[in-house]
Amino acid sequence: MDDALLRIEGLVKRYGGLIATDHLGLSIRRNELHAIIGPNGAGKTTLVSQITGEVRPDEGRIVFAGDDVTRLPPNARAAKGIGRSFQITSVFLDFTVIENVSLAVQARAGHSFRFWKQAAGEAILRDPAHAILAKVGLLDRADELAVNLSHGEKRALELAIALAGSPKLLLLDEPMAGMGPEESLRMVKFLETLKGQLTILLIEHDIEAVFALADRITVLVYGRAIAEGTAAEIRNHPEVRRAYLGDDEEA
Amino acid sequence: MRKLSYILCALGIAVLFCVPAVTEVADMSYYLDFTTRVVIFAMAAVSLDLILGYGGMVSFGHAAFLGVGGYAVGILSYYGITDGFIHFGVAILASALVALFIGMLSVRTIGVYFIMITLAFSQMLYYLAISVNTYGGDDGLSVRGASVFAGVVDLADRDQLYYASLAILLGMLLICYRLIGSRFGMVLRGIKSDERRMIAIGYSPFRYKLLAFVISGVMCGIAGALLANQTLFISPAIMHWSRSGEIMVMAILGGISTLFGSVIGAGLYLGLEETLSRFTPHWQVLLGPLLVVVVLFARNGVLSLIVPRRAKTRHG
Ligand SMILES: Nc1ncnc2c1ncn2[C@@H]1O[C@H](COP(=O)(O)OP(=O)(O)OP(=O)(O)O)[C@@H](O)[C@H]1O
Ligand SMILES: [Mg+2]
Numbered sequence: 001m002d003d004a005l006l007r008i009e010g011l012v013k014r015y016g017g018l019i020a021t022d023h024l025g026l027s028i029r030r031n032e033l034h035a036i037i038g039p040n041g042a043g044k045t046t047l048v049s050q051i052t053g054e055v056r057p058d059e060g061r062i063v064f065a066g067d068d069v070t071r072l073p074p075n076a077r078a079a080k081g082i083g084r085s086f087q088i089t090s091v092f093l094d095f096t097v098i099e100n101v102s103l104a105v106q107a108r109a110g111h112s113f114r115f116w117k118q119a120a121g122e123a124i125l126r127d128p129a130h131a132i133l134a135k136v137g138l139l140d141r142a143d144e145l146a147v148n149l150s151h152g153e154k155r156a157l158e159l160a161i162a163l164a165g166s167p168k169l170l171l172l173d174e175p176m177a178g179m180g181p182e183e184s185l186r187m188v189k190f191l192e193t194l195k196g197q198l199t200i201l202l203i204e205h206d207i208e209a210v211f212a213l214a215d216r217i218t219v220l221v222y223g224r225a226i227a228e229g230t231a232a233e234i235r236n237h238p239e240v241r242r243a244y245l246g247d248d249e250e251a
Numbered sequence: 252m253r254k255l256s257y258i259l260c261a262l263g264i265a266v267l268f269c270v271p272a273v274t275e276v277a278d279m280s281y282y283l284d285f286t287t288r289v290v291i292f293a294m295a296a297v298s299l300d301l302i303l304g305y306g307g308m309v310s311f312g313h314a315a316f317l318g319v320g321g322y323a324v325g326i327l328s329y330y331g332i333t334d335g336f337i338h339f340g341v342a343i344l345a346s347a348l349v350a351l352f353i354g355m356l357s358v359r360t361i362g363v364y365f366i367m368i369t370l371a372f373s374q375m376l377y378y379l380a381i382s383v384n385t386y387g388g389d390d391g392l393s394v395r396g397a398s399v400f401a402g403v404v405d406l407a408d409r410d411q412l413y414y415a416s417l418a419i420l421l422g423m424l425l426i427c428y429r430l431i432g433s434r435f436g437m438v439l440r441g442i443k444s445d446e447r448r449m450i451a452i453g454y455s456p457f458r459y460k461l462l463a464f465v466i467s468g469v470m471c472g473i474a475g476a477l478l479a480n481q482t483l484f485i486s487p488a489i490m491h492w493s494r495s496g497e498i499m500v501m502a503i504l505g506g507i508s509t510l511f512g513s514v515i516g517a518g519l520y521l522g523l524e525e526t527l528s529r530f531t532p533h534w535q536v537l538l539g540p541l542l543v544v545v546v547l548f549a550r551n552g553v554l555s556l557i558v559p560r561r562a563k564t565r566h567g
Contacts, residue, residue, distance in 0.1 A: 054447075054451070074450050074451060075454055075455045078451060079453045083452070086448075086451075090447065090448045091448070092445055093445075094440075095441070103437050103438070106437065107452045112434040112435055112437075112438045113435055113462075114434040114435060115426075115429065115430050115433045115435050116429050117433060117434070118429070118432040118433060119432060119434045119436070119437045120432060161448070161452065162452075165452050165453060
């Protein structure tokens with residue numbers, strides 16, 4: 001059987017004259033952590049949005065878990081197990097931390113056409129939410145309004161929301177963006193604990209974090225994959241050194 | 252803080268329960284009519300706050316549902332039907348269908364577009380009522396018989412109408428308070444907070460917004476049916492866009508996303524209308540500045556002056 005959880009074939013997305021995704025092919029195996037690196041404007045976020053369904057590709061196919069999902073709306077793809085975090089933090093600011101996560105748990109825990117019973121009292125929503133908050137280190141902030149969290153805490157909450165839907169494929173769009181070195185380190189450690197439990201597509205500018213975490217790396221430039229391989233292969237790929245890392249690392 | 256708001260609610264309800272007795276003793280039956288009117292408009296304002304304050308849907312055509320509920324009663328009694336169950340059954344069904352129709356075409360849109368579509372539909376119903384001469388057209392229609400429930404409850408009786416309206420308002424408030432904390436309510440509030448995020452975690456906003464819109468429309472339709480019973484007259488004016496504006500002002504005055512604030516807002520608005528209009532027919536000139544003051548100094552409405560809310564969001 002096909003061991004790729006996600007297969008992308010000949011994907012094209014144009015914005016006017018600009019090609020954001022240029023005949024891209026990509027295959028992500030089950031339970032691997034696959035990183036995508038590339039300069040600003042390379043089309044990384046556009047790729048993520050096409051996988052989640054928020055952006056419609058002009059050409060090509062997206063196959064998830066054996067099903068062609070190219071035409072599926074984003075909420076249906078989420079229901080199939082594609083979860084994402086946003087590059088620009090997108091949490092429910094006027095909800096408490098626990099409500100943020102419970103709401104994401106609720107999307108997978110039976111239907112939401114219940115009008116009388118209070119959601120805050122439902123153990124099947126609260127318990128998984130607590131467990132996830134404990135994992136990302138936000139348990140002591142559970143009853144705080146999300147708007148009062150620090151930037152790093154909001155990033156952690158962003159990830160907690162994505163995890164709460166128990167996705168098979170987790171798309172992380174620069175989870176460490178704007179974090180200090182200490183927070184970044186904690187995030188890397190946390191992502192390490194996730195490795196092997198689910199399939200992760202990680203987009204990240206912090207190249208050392210990527211080399212430390214990724215099983216495989218794809219280098220994206222102008223919407224095209226110019227190289228793909230393991231961390232060691234990518235580190236030494238001549239075209240990558242020229243196009244992305246800059247040739248100043250020779251020693 | 253929580254306790255204070257419970258005490259205030261209980262106090263308010265206690266006062267409202269005493270109104271018929273007090274006005275009877277003091278021989279001021281006019282004030283019973285006034286309070287009944289407040290209670291009925293409070294329903295309309297609460298129904299708007301449910302979708303505006305918790306679903307982010309700025310309906311600028313809510314008076315349409317007052318009209319649908321009111322005309323249901325007016326038209327049925329025109330044909331000699333005064334059974335209350337039929338009156339309110341038809342009012343509920345008709346406002347649900349109208350809300351379903353308007354909602355299907357509007358809840359996908361946001362912001363100004365949603366405002367414009369709801370306004371457009373209410374104006375269409377307004378002109379429809381004007382053009383149907385059988386039911387009085389522009390001149391309106393006298394309600395020939397108030398709703399009678401199984402010969403027991405007769406809404407032609409002022410006290411009974413008042414208590415029925417009060418009970419329905421309290422029931423609606425209870426339902427709304429439960430609803431906003433339920434699974435459905437959490438989804439609705441999530442959509443208001445960040446629709447894009449809700450889609451990304453797997454929700455389809457349309458069906459939740461549509462159902463909330465229908466629930467709200469039905470609540471407002473019931474208010475319309477009660478209003479027809481009070482005035483025993485129904486005319487297209489009840490659906491005029493300025494009516495929708497008044498309902499919105501009530502909700503804003505009292506405080507958006509508070510539910511109970513809408514009750515205070517309705518009382519305040521109608522009370523101001525009552526007192527100020529004695530001095531000048533252009534009393535709304537005075538209302539304008541007051542609204543500005545409320546929006547500037549009490550962003551969460553009059554209720555927030557009495558009961559401070561938990562540290563709230565301030566984006567950006
Ligand atoms: N909605 C849009 N309309 C027009 N152009 C767009 C749109 N979205 C993205 N683009 C363009 O497509 C290209 C790819 O953008 P994208 O956001 O995917 O890059 P990225 O790799 O995520 O960059 P960054 O590292 O800065 O996040 C950019 O040139 C961008 O300006
Ligand atoms: Mg990006």
